[in-house]
Amino acid sequence: MPTMRSRVPRKLLWVVGALLLTLLLVGCGKDLPQNTFDPAGPTAQSEKDVLIVPLIIAGIVFIGVEGGIVFLALKFRHRKGKDRIPSQLHGNTRLELGWTVAPAVLLAVVMVPAISLIWRLADVPPNSMQITVQGYQWWWGFQYMDADMQVAYGDHGPITTADVLVIPAGQTIDLSLRSEGGGAHSTNGTPDHMVIHSFWAPRLFGKQDVVPGAAGEDNHIVFSAWEPGVYWGQCAEFCGLQHAMMKFRIIALDANDWANWVQARKQPSPTPSPGSDAQKGMQVFFGQGPAGVGGGQCIACHSIGGTAAVSTAAPNLSDFADPTHVCFAGCDFDTFVPGPDGRLQPNYPALQAWLENPDAVKLGAKMPDYNLSQQQIQYLMAYLYSLS
Numbered sequence: 428m429p430t431m432r433s434r435v436p437r438k439l440l441w442v443v444g445a446l447l448l449t450l451l452l453v454g455c456g457k458d459l460p461q462n463t464f465d466p467a468g469p470t471a472q473s474e475k476d477v478l479i480v481p482l483i484i485a486g487i488v489f490i491g492v493e494g495g496i497v498f499l500a501l502k503f504r505h506r507k508g509k510d511r512i513p514s515q516l517h518g519n520t521r522l523e524l525g526w527t528v529a530p531a532v533l534l535a536v537v538m539v540p541a542i543s544l545i546w547r548l549a550d551v552p553p554n555s556m557q558i559t560v561q562g563y564q565w566w567w568g569f570q571y572m573d574a575d576m577q578v579a580y581g582d583h584g585p586i587t588t589a590d591v592l593v594i595p596a597g598q599t600i601d602l603s604l605r606s607e608g609g610g611a612h613s614t615n616g617t618p619d620h621m622v623i624h625s626f627w628a629p630r631l632f633g634k635q636d637v638v639p640g641a642a643g644e645d646n647h648i649v650f651s652a653w654e655p656g657v658y659w660g661q662c663a664e665f666c667g668l669q670h671a672m673m674k675f676r677i678i679a680l681d682a683n684d685w686a687n688w689v690q691a692r693k694q695p696s697p698t699p700s701p702g703s704d705a706q707k708g709m710q711v712f713f714g715q716g717p718a719g720v721g722g723g724q725c726i727a728c729h730s731i732g733g734t735a736a737v738s739t740a741a742p743n744l745s746d747f748a749d750p751t752h753v754c755f756a757g758c759d760f761d762t763f764v765p766g767p768d769g770r771l772q773p774n775y776p777a778l779q780a781w782l783e784n785p786d787a788v789k790l791g792a793k794m795p796d797y798n799l800s801q802q803q804i805q806y807l808m809a810y811l812y813s814l815s
């Protein structure tokens with residue numbers, strides 16, 4: 428009679444085991460940017476605290492139950508020449524009561540801190556900064572809704588950024604989460620679908636769904652960052668082709684940097700000097716490129732502070748070259764990369780590839796390919812890297 432051992436080659440077992448162990452271990456590492464166990468603010472800290480207790484209880488239960496199974500399986504395994512069947516038990520009231528009541532008690536114990544935290548996290552302190560998070564396919568937009576966060580030009584609307592959420596360290600933030608989409612934001616001929624995203628910056632707060640709906644139906648996240656720093660986040664709900672690349676950064680600034688940032692954001696974007704490449708790029712952006720160069724259609728979807736470009740269908744580019752705008756296109760690309768001397772410089776290769784053929788570098792991206800010429804792209808890049 429063939430035994431288990433002869434049917435599954437031992438080598439294969441080792442390979443599968445090693446693969447599983449590798450998968451387990453890739454989750455370990457120091458200084459990873461999205462580590463739930465390394466909280467950087469009170470919301471993530473209390474969520475971690477509430478996670479630890481059931482994790483320890485579950486660990487003890489796991490070791491007890493699995494250990495028991497392995498022990499019994501080894502002790503009473505089939506041996507050659509021993510064909511006796513162990514005595515069969517049916518029904519042990521005490522045992523059955525025990526393993527029904529014990530988990531119920533454990534769950535009740537775990538439930539108390541978890542539910543009280545849910546209530547506590549829903550509290551919005553009166554001095555919270557109000558920011559609306561907009562989930563698009565596939566990038567994040569941020570609007571600063573407080574009265575003192577309006578721009579000093581045009582319709583005096585809220586300061587708006589994309590891909591990077593800049594906040595003052597230590598300040599409690601109340602995020603209103605909303606999924607945008609539908610015909611009004613149709614780009615590239617296909618409407619953005621009304622999909623559900625999930626907003627998650629593991630070191631600052633847990634996941635929260637971002638659903639389509641009217642104002643007032645938004646989900647909320649209340650959080651703050653203890654220290655200035657760069658915190659990574661990403662969409663945590665499958666929302667289409669570029670879901671995995673729907674990332675963002677939260678940058679917490681100290682009081683001084685924050686004041687400067689707000690001041691800069693309230694002003695119109697700088698106008699390039701006449702005759703410069705940046706100015707030609709501005710003309711391309713607005714669809715009226717210089718003679719022999721021709722225009723693009725960027726103005727149809729993007730907005731740039733203080734100019735005629737006011738569409739909200741695509742990321743607001745007013746702060747494209749601001750040092751805080753560390754990434755673009757769903758944070759798929761770094762805006763600045765270290766040069767040969769180690770200092771940060773514009774990431775022209777990434778921006779060039781993105782403008783040349785958006786779909787080639789981000790499959791399914793909704794930025795249309797306008798078949799821009801190399802000359803147009805050079806000018807556009809000069810313009811974008813002049814915006815800060």
Ligand code: CUA
Pocket residue numbers: 562565623624625662663664665666667669670671673
């Ligand atoms: Cu948005 Cu996944």
